[in-house]
Amino acid sequence: MGKDKLRRFAEVDTFKNVVQMDAGKPFKGNWANEFFKNNNPVVLELACGKGEYTVNLARLFPGKNFIGVDYKGNRIWRGAKTALEDGINNVGFLRIQIENLLDYFAPGEVDEIWITFPDPQPQLSREKKRLTSPRFLAMYKVLLKPGGFVNLKTDNDGLHAYTAEKIDELKLKLHIRTEDLYHSPYADEVLSIKTYYEKKYLQDNKNINYLKFSFE
Template sequence: MGKDKLRKFAEIATFKNVVQLDAGKAYKGKWSSAFFGNNKPLILELACGKGEYTVNLAQLFPETNFIGIDYKGNRIWRGAKTALEEGIDNVGFLRIQIETILEYFEENEVSEIWITFPDPQPQDSREKKRLTNPTFLNRYKIILKEGGIMHLKTDNDGFYNYTLEQIQQQSLPVLKETTDLYKSDLVDQVLSIKTYYEKKYLAVDKNINYVEWKF
């Protein structure tokens, strides 16, 4: 691991808005009350990377709590540091493997989940790693409140089509859907938030897929 990554890993250990690994289990079922000190709704961003979506959503919706989840601490560092520097106190970050999410969140604890530009895991042998495969969807269903909303933004058409297939197979209601977000009429203040990777894709005129559904 490079010196810069080591520095960031060491630094996030001192951030009050970052919880790592097993330490997060103590907040299961009480993230809003014990971590944020309130009773506001809770929204997650999975595979949050540098945390751009998490931080921007928190700025737009101060009456909601947001947690960005990723395993790579050197990426989380950026979003966590920005939130601290700008005094955004309704955002936190959790460093865990997403497949262990049921160990950290209680049934019906989460209002919405965002998945923004995850690794599409295109190889057939890695289907179990895709964040919208049936196993993951069943985990999300447990921690989401009744009628909880899911969002996916991705540049990968194959992963997007795979996700639509899983949604259809589970007969889940699709609320919004487009294969070219910025040429659709769906873009609003929320969907126009752009991550580091999204900006790179848009620079080469790559279409952005988006779907919103619920359980």
């Protein structure tokens, strides 16, 4: 492991806005009250990477609490550091495997979920690792409050189509579907937040897909 990664791992362990997996589960069922010290809605970004979407959502919506979830601490470091430097207090980061979400959040504790440019896991043998596979969707259904939304933003046409198929098969409620977000009427200031990778995809003339759905 490089010196820069080691430095980031050491530094992120000191950040007050980061909860590490070895810290136990002190906030399960109480993220708003205990971690953020308020009663505002809790929104998750899964596989948040450097936390660009998490931080920018928090800038737009100071009345909500945003938690970026990822396993790689050296990536979380960037978003967490930006939030601390800019005094954005409605942002937190949780370093865990996403498979373990139900260990860290109580049923109905989450208002909305964002999945932005995840690994599409294109091989059929890795279907269970796709963040919109049935096993993950079952977790989201438990975590979300009634009427809560899941948002998927991806450059991968295969993952987009796969997710749309699962929404149909499981009889979930589809609210928005577009295969070309920036040539659709849905590209508002929220959906126009662009991560580093999305900017690269757009430079390569890739289309950006978007889905919004709920469980009722």
